[in-house]
């Protein structure tokens with residue numbers, strides 16, 4: 136019962152991805168023009184952690200319904216140069232070598248300086264919660280896996296982008312709640328080339344083969360952003376170059392406006408507000424949210440307004 140927001144029946148209309156030429160199902164698309172440079176942020180190797188299995192804390196739901204509705208958008212940055220980073224921070228990554236993800240090295244280059252292929256994102260609207268697929272070239276990262284039983288719907292979202300689970304190099308869990316990690320085993324069973332990650336402090340109830348994150352890691356050109364408060368190990372995902380922030384449950388939305396989630400589902404509300412203040416100080420246009428609609432324009436200013444309301 137983490138999310139109080141009703142499923143959104145986002146209409147699907149068809150367009151062609153200007154980058155790949157593939158047809159994608161989209162609700163909205165727009166190029167992201169804002170760019171921000173990540174000054175001095177660590178791009179270090181992710182901390183490794185191996186923890187015992189078992190599952191799942193609060194913010195869960197027994198709602199296994201899955202609409203399978205998807206929407207997507209291209210976050211094109213026309214000035215982007217070809218990807219030269221996109222490296223996995225792990226030494227155990229099984230991700231394939233592709234033109235868009237050089238998976239053999241630790242991240243060292245500055246993404247903004249080196250340039251990355253534009254990101255295309257797609258939303259798997261799973262009912263009261265959403266998962267997201269982020270794509271560069273022909274390689275995908277999945278952020279969150281929905282409740283148990285969501286793997287097929289996420290696979291359908293990949294298909295709208297012309298991809299399948301074998302194209303998934305990374306599965307990032309924003310946190311360990313059952314409406315986000317509920318299908319992790321099923322997703323990893325399909326995404327056999329993928330490495331999975333979650334915040335180190337959230338690893339306890341998760342499967343043992345998930346790599347712990349402390350924040351600052353670069354995965355696939357995305358910076359892992361520690362955003363504790365909803366859970367202790369909550370991670371948001373930001374692409375500074377594309378101006379795209381995936382906030383998980385650190386920010387909800389309602390009526391196109393970012394809001395705080397219900398406090399009863401947060402482990403530490405003051406800490407969560409600090410995390411929102413951190414996100415309010417960053418630059419991005421698009422905000423992808425787990426409970427509520429994505430905000431696809433001027434999202435940073437809207438989050439700043441939220442932070443100023445505390």
Ligand SMILES: [Zn+2]
Pocket residue numbers: 137138194264312314315384425426
């Ligand atoms: Zn949630």
Ligand SMILES: [Zn+2]
Pocket residue numbers: 137193194310312315365384
């Ligand atoms: Zn949650």
